[in-house]
Amino acid sequence: MRTFKLLVVGAGAAGISAALAAWDAGCRDVLLLDRAESMGGILPQCLHEGFGLTTFGQELTGPEYTARLAEKLAGTGVVFLPGTEVLSVSEERIAVLSRRGAVERLRFERLILASGCRERSIGSLPVAGTRPAGIFTAGQAQERINLRHQDLGDEILILGSGDLGMIMARRFTLGGKHVIAVLEQAVQYGGMARNHRRCIEAFSIPLRCRMTVREIHGEGRIRGVTAEHIDSGEREFIACDTLVTALGLIPERELVRGLEDRDWLSLVGNCHHVHDIVDSAAAEAARIGSLVGKRLAV
Amino acid sequence: MKMERFDVVVIGGGLPGCFSARELSRLKLEIVLLEAREDVCTGVSRANTAVVYPGHDHKPGTLKAEMTVRANASFDRLCEELDVPFSRCGSLMLSFGPRSDAALRKKLRQGRENGVPGLRLLSADEAYRLEPTIASGLSSALYASTAGTVNPWQLGIAACENAVQNGVRLRLNTRVIAMRRENDDYLLETDHGALQARAVVNCAGLAADRVQGLLFPPAVRIVPTAGDYLVLDRNSVGKPTHILQVEPEEGEKGLTVVPTVEGSLLLGPTERENALDYATTENGLAWVREQAAHLLPGLALDGTIRSFAAVRPNPQRQDGSSIHSFCIEHPAERFWSLIGIKTPGLTCARELGAFLARRLAEELAAEENAGFDPVRRGIRRAHGLPFEERKALAERDPDYGEIVCFCEDVTKAEVLEAVRRGAVTVDGVKRRVGTGMGRCQGARCEQKIAALIAEALGVPESAVRKDGPGSEIVRAAHENV
Ligand SMILES: Cc1cc2nc3c(=O)[nH]c(=O)nc-3n(C[C@H](O)[C@H](O)[C@H](O)COP(=O)(O)OP(=O)(O)OC[C@H]3O[C@@H](n4cnc5c(N)ncnc54)[C@H](O)[C@@H]3O)c2cc1C
Ligand SMILES: Cc1cc2nc3c(=O)[nH]c(=O)nc-3n(C[C@H](O)[C@H](O)[C@H](O)COP(=O)(O)OP(=O)(O)OC[C@H]3O[C@@H](n4cnc5c(N)ncnc54)[C@H](O)[C@@H]3O)c2cc1C
Numbered sequence: 001m002r003t004f005k006l007l008v009v010g011a012g013a014a015g016i017s018a019a020l021a022a023w024d025a026g027c028r029d030v031l032l033l034d035r036a037e038s039m040g041g042i043l044p045q046c047l048h049e050g051f052g053l054t055t056f057g058q059e060l061t062g063p064e065y066t067a068r069l070a071e072k073l074a075g076t077g078v079v080f081l082p083g084t085e086v087l088s089v090s091e092e093r094i095a096v097l098s099r100r101g102a103v104e105r106l107r108f109e110r111l112i113l114a115s116g117c118r119e120r121s122i123g124s125l126p127v128a129g130t131r132p133a134g135i136f137t138a139g140q141a142q143e144r145i146n147l148r149h150q151d152l153g154d155e156i157l158i159l160g161s162g163d164l165g166m167i168m169a170r171r172f173t174l175g176g177k178h179v180i181a182v183l184e185q186a187v188q189y190g191g192m193a194r195n196h197r198r199c200i201e202a203f204s205i206p207l208r209c210r211m212t213v214r215e216i217h218g219e220g221r222i223r224g225v226t227a228e229h230i231d232s233g234e235r236e237f238i239a240c241d242t243l244v245t246a247l248g249l250i251p252e253r254e255l256v257r258g259l260e261d262r263d264w265l266s267l268v269g270n271c272h273h274v275h276d277i278v279d280s281a282a283a284e285a286a287r288i289g290s291l292v293g294k295r296l297a298v
Numbered sequence: 299m300k301m302e303r304f305d306v307v308v309i310g311g312g313l314p315g316c317f318s319a320r321e322l323s324r325l326k327l328e329i330v331l332l333e334a335r336e337d338v339c340t341g342v343s344r345a346n347t348a349v350v351y352p353g354h355d356h357k358p359g360t361l362k363a364e365m366t367v368r369a370n371a372s373f374d375r376l377c378e379e380l381d382v383p384f385s386r387c388g389s390l391m392l393s394f395g396p397r398s399d400a401a402l403r404k405k406l407r408q409g410r411e412n413g414v415p416g417l418r419l420l421s422a423d424e425a426y427r428l429e430p431t432i433a434s435g436l437s438s439a440l441y442a443s444t445a446g447t448v449n450p451w452q453l454g455i456a457a458c459e460n461a462v463q464n465g466v467r468l469r470l471n472t473r474v475i476a477m478r479r480e481n482d483d484y485l486l487e488t489d490h491g492a493l494q495a496r497a498v499v500n501c502a503g504l505a506a507d508r509v510q511g512l513l514f515p516p517a518v519r520i521v522p523t524a525g526d527y528l529v530l531d532r533n534s535v536g537k538p539t540h541i542l543q544v545e546p547e548e549g550e551k552g553l554t555v556v557p558t559v560e561g562s563l564l565l566g567p568t569e570r571e572n573a574l575d576y577a578t579t580e581n582g583l584a585w586v587r588e589q590a591a592h593l594l595p596g597l598a599l600d601g602t603i604r605s606f607a608a609v610r611p612n613p614q615r616q617d618g619s620s621i622h623s624f625c626i627e628h629p630a631e632r633f634w635s636l637i638g639i640k641t642p643g644l645t646c647a648r649e650l651g652a653f654l655a656r657r658l659a660e661e662l663a664a665e666e667n668a669g670f671d672p673v674r675r676g677i678r679r680a681h682g683l684p685f686e687e688r689k690a691l692a693e694r695d696p697d698y699g700e701i702v703c704f705c706e707d708v709t710k711a712e713v714l715e716a717v718r719r720g721a722v723t724v725d726g727v728k729r730r731v732g733t734g735m736g737r738c739q740g741a742r743c744e745q746k747i748a749a750l751i752a753e754a755l756g757v758p759e760s761a762v763r764k765d766g767p768g769s770e771i772v773r774a775a776h777e778n779v
Contacts, residue, residue: 085701085704087701087707098680098688098692098699098700098701098709099699100696100700101692101693101696101699103689103693103699104689105685119738121603121741123603123605124600126580126605128526128578128579128580128582129578130576130577131606132764133764133768133769133771136741139741143745144745150774151773152773215580219766220765220766220768220770221768221769254533
């Protein structure tokens with residue numbers, strides 16, 4: 001069984017930062033792995049600028065930000081294992097890994113979990129109606145458009161005005177699609193002011209607050225929703241061929257369910273709590289990575 | 299052009315249709331199963347409560363009572379033969395008052411008379427010991443140790459695969475649109491050509507009345523109603539471990555709660571009119587949530603991952619009266635219809651199929667098929683295997699190492715096998731290997747699965763559908779531009 005002093009699960013901004021910091025702190029036995037084939041986590045699909053102002057003093061795109069981290073990592077002896085899923089982690093500090101052609105057990109002293117978060121799905125809301133094709137989470141839509149170059153639809157309705165919802169409103173608009181509106185149940189947009197300015201205002205995309213979706217219509221493909229004005233209870237039918245849901249992010253910690261309080265485990269980045277800014281996720285991860293690294297230093 | 303001729307044509311690939319085909323394949327007959335959709339088990343058979351009933355719900359002496367008790371007793375063996383997970387978790391019928399207490403006592407008597415083993419009337423204390431998640435105020439409970447749950451579409455697909463293995467021809471995307479008699483044969487016109495058969499088994503689900511009506515004067519008609527369900531994530535706090543059925547103190551329907559074989563929790567169904575399609579209603583979903591909160595106060599409903607609707611095919615006579623028994627029509631020799639098969643049609647699917655097979659064996663003077671093999675092998679799942687086995691599997695077939703669905707731990711090898719066995723849609727893969735059924739509801743695996751289907755079938759990704767007609771997921775996929 002292979003043994004590593006430090007295992008870092010997830011090679012997004014947080015995981016890479018943690019691994020780097022641990023190495024710099026003197027831990028010379030670090031394995032960083034990710035289920036994806038390349039590094040960066042959520043970043044490679046974020047083609048917009050807006051990453052790294054604090055860390056690098058300039059606004060980079062997601063891939064550029066990733067490249068900077070990857071470059072630093074290349075200067076260390078951190079082992080990176082892509083395309084590798086951690087299936088389970090046990091009390092005995094053994095992780096089971098699975099990748100193409102191989103399943104292996106691996107022993108570690110300390111674990112840094114940097115597994116990011118998942119998106120809340122429409123199924124979790126009490127929204128009635130059918131479940132046709134044409135409903136995407138914002139992250140899913142972003143990946144399909146930016147990385148797979150897919151055409152998702154023409155008449156786009158966005159539910160939720162967090163950063164992801166607003167960024168996707170702009171992305172669809174830039175792609176020549178008609179964003180009918182961004183619906184938001186709160187009294188104002190949920191994300192950062194900067195994203196509201198750059199993504200919503202700059203493109204005159206209708207942001208309709210105190211509104212939500214109550215019912216989905218359409219049999220093969222979505223053809224519209226019943227939306228409600230929350231304060232008046234008034235309802236209207238909004239026709240669309242694509243519904244994009246940006247309903248919030250949930251820290252992904254299933255892997256360590258029941259082990260959360262072990263002293264050999266640390267959570268960093270979005271699986272710890274959701275960070276609006278990559279720099280903040282990276283900084284938190286670096287701080288913890290450094291502490292862990294010192295303890296494991298030779 | 300010479301028309302294809304079969305001994306038996308089975309119309310409709312729901313549970314009863316698939317099992318009719320399978321049970322008929324025990325006989326030396328040329329059989330074809332026609333299904334209008336792109337896959338089997340996409341109708342009533344896909345959206346239901348998934349309970350394998352013990353048999354105390356039905357009046358002694360009825361076909362339902364007799365079939366349910368027999369079916370339940372042999373369900374372990376059936377699921378072993380078909381390699382389908384079955385969980386005999388037991389059920390508790392719950393009473394919160396005197397009226398329901400009486401109803402439970404009646405069910406106990408009925409069950410004993412029907413020959414249901416393992417029935418016990420419990421005091422509230424005894425019931426709480428078995429199932430501490432139940433809200434206070436319980437008056438009594440009827441425990442049925444033989445109740446269980448099975449995944450309905452997995453069972454139906456398994457029956458269909460086993461039928462095909464035993465020589466049944468499966469024709470998908472083939473809808474029967476007209477029928478007539480010619481000499482002694484039945485002539486069926488479909489949207490993909492005509493065929494001829496000595497006998498017809500009509501299992502067309504919600505359309506079974508209309509299919510019979512293509513040839514015979516209407517006797518029974520189906521009046522659809524609907525029901526709503528919620529599904530909770532397997533990690534939800536406060537999940538019960540038994541099937542719970544509330545016997546309502548007042549007239550309305552009681553909630554049923556099922557800990558499924560996948561580990562998720564199923565809650566529902568409601569009862570409502572106006573079933574136009576498989577769409578849930580706000581009131582229905584609200585009712586399920588309310589009832590659940592009431593019955594299981596410790597249950598974290600924020601673990602909800604999905605809601606869905608079911609359609610009930612209620613059979614009525616021409617005078618509008620309801621038919622409570624299994625409605626098996628025999629309007630002419632060698633023509634059999636199952637019309638409006640509701641609960642417990644999943645439990646009894648094999649019994650219904652066997653019943654029709656026995657009748658047709660007589661009518662067609664068919665001999666036994668000595669080569670019949672009742673054993674079907676399911677798709678080999680990586681999840682849950684001991685480490686060494688999983689390791690060996692991934693070394694033998696590298697695709698077994700590649701995880702496609704993270705929530706449910708499904709590998710690429712399993713997805714490809716699902717496609718090889720007939721899945722052509724994302725939901726078709728889901729029904730075979732459980733992808734997309736977990737916490738993220740497919741947000742992270744849908745695209746990968748669509749791409750694998752596209753590659754395996756040699757079509758562009760834009761041709762891959764989520765489910766039925768018109769559900770293409772993307773417009774055009776210009777990969778790698
Ligand atoms: C659409 C979008 C736009 C954003 N825009 C901005 C912006 O403009 N500016 C800004 O500063 N910030 C932005 N952010 C926020 C910032 O990008 C994130 O907070 C940060 O990137 C999160 O990093 P992370 O490493 O915690 O998580 P992730 O990047 O999600 O990385 C987690 C990694 O863990 C892996 N993983 C998880 N479980 C396992 C397992 N069991 N086995 C193996 N691997 C596993 C995943 O594959 C993934 O690669 C944006 C975020 C999003 C989603
Ligand atoms: C709400 C609900 C809950 C239930 N819960 C349970 C339970 O817990 N336990 C239990 O034992 N039973 C249960 N049942 C019963 C069980 O689900 C049904 O008995 C069974 O699924 C009925 O299947 P079917 O074949 O009649 O219909 P379907 O599954 O709809 O199959 C009919 C098929 O015929 C095809 N078809 C239609 N017209 C044509 C045509 N012209 N040509 C070719 N093909 C055609 C359709 O496409 C469809 O695939 C429940 C039923 C309902 C409605």
